[in-house]
Amino acid sequence: MLDSKDATTSGFSEDFIKASRGDQSSITSIAFVAIAGVFLLLRMFTRGIIVRNIGPEDWTILAAWVCSLGLTICILFEVANGQGHHIETLSAEDLTSLQKALYYSIILYQGALVLNKISILCQYYRIFPGKNIRLAIWIMAGVTGVYGFWSIFGNVSMCTPIPSYWNHTIANSHCMSNTAVWFSNAAINIVTDIAIFLLPMPALKQLQLPKKQKIGLMLVFALGGFVCLTSILRLRALHDVTKSTDLTWENGPIAYWSSVEVNVGIICASLPTLKAFAMKFMPHLLNNSSNAGGATSSNRKTATNMMKSRTKNATVTEIELGNKGYADTDALDPNRIQVVTVVEQDREYASDSNSVNSQQKNITGGRPASRGPDMV
Known part of the structure; x- marks a missing residue:
């Protein structure tokens, strides 16, 4: 980053140079990955020690949290290299390091989302034995798998060769449109979130339960609605970036909403598994x-x-x-x-x-x- 003296002589005010959203990104990301980690530990303790029945959905959500932890590390690295500051105050070296961290953070973000969805679908499959709902789960798993492959592969191969994503001096490089890739991924992500959120509702309605207990169960499975909400809020921040020329300044909200989204997903997926923990303690x-x-x-x-x-x-x-x-x-x-x-x-x-x-x-x-x- 340019020092204050150099930036001021270039026509920037002191307030403009010091302005930063970086703390919002770092504090929010650390807080949410830590909270999600606590819920994950409680889940693994419940499933492994109390219930003694750890399944693929538990290992999958663990992998999602590892991706979320990697996302948090990338966000901290972005902040250290100027994320949240105005782009005019950053040096070329800062921008290169920031974009390199951004490249890996997007891949980890997509990986965490897909693993979270797969974990929830595995959980549904284990809970509901009905033939029709299991067929729907398999179909949704196939859609999620295709979406996951595209979202991760699409971001990995965003630029050819790959280093040209952060090094714009490479000759004969080619990059896809960020806007097209980001918005298509965000749209599919929200649609699959809503589909997974609604998937168990018909089966829950058929359960022979008292009305209050049935509503309670539906509310437990409806926790995924919070994930849909955070996805929409992130989409709004994504829209702001595409309309701005100050990308490093506007990227802050995207960073922390991405962290909130994946970690809220982990928390919501873990909450229903903690009934045995609550009964015991x-x-x-x-x-x-x-x-x-x-x-x-x-x-x-x-x-x-x-x-x-x-x-x-x-x-x-x-x-x-x-x-x-x-x-x-x-x-x-x-x-x-x-x-x-x-x-x-x-x-x-x-x-x-x-x-x-x-x-x-x-x-x-x-x-x-x-x-x-x-x-x-």
Whole structure:
């Protein structure tokens, strides 16, 4: 970057030289990747230690977070080389280093998005056994795979040869239109976000559940709507860049909205997997939720005792809720992940282990119900 003296003699004011959006990018990126990392650790602990059933969706979301961490490092490198400053105040060396970091950050951003989508689709596939929804999941996975290949390959080969992306002195180089590639990727990204967000809703509507519980489940899966919102906000920042000649100044909002988008996706994908963690370490939260709506003190005591019984005993009364209701044989299959509900009998003696076992036999036809893994 030009020093203040050189820049001022070139006609720039001191305020113009010092103006920067870089801190917004660096602080926001660090904060969100750290928060997403905490949720990821809780997810891996829940799936690996509590539920003991780590699946491909967990490893995929871990890979997405690694890409997000790489994106954050690239953003910090961009800020160190002038991102967020006015382009007129930057040296040629700063611009070269900044554009090189930008090149890799775009690839990591696209990789994180695609891996996040694949993780969510794997999660859907594990939860919903219906033939139609699984076919829809496969189709959506194929669309996501094609989109992922294009978005990553398109950005890798943006310029030929590749170094000409950041080194404009290379002769006989050719680059695709940034605007065309960026907006096509952003549009497909938003469309696939909305499709993945809506995909499980028909299956959830068919579940044999009380209305409030069904709405609660739909809200859990609707967390992807936050990702759609951040994608749209990033698209607005992208539009501002295409209308500006001060690219390094306008690129700041794109950088931090990109980080917010991928990390919010990781957080939203991880939240539904933490039910077992909450049941083990924060049962009072679920207890309070189950007693909402004016429950009596006796009911509260019963619910608390039932929760204690769940955490201490290996068997819990559970029923699979498939598209057609209860599937007895499937509920006893430990290799399948099922959407389940807990059936409780609201009596004072419910905390007694013999009473609980008696309830289980009545519900499952004389056989002990399988505890199985958590909902997701």
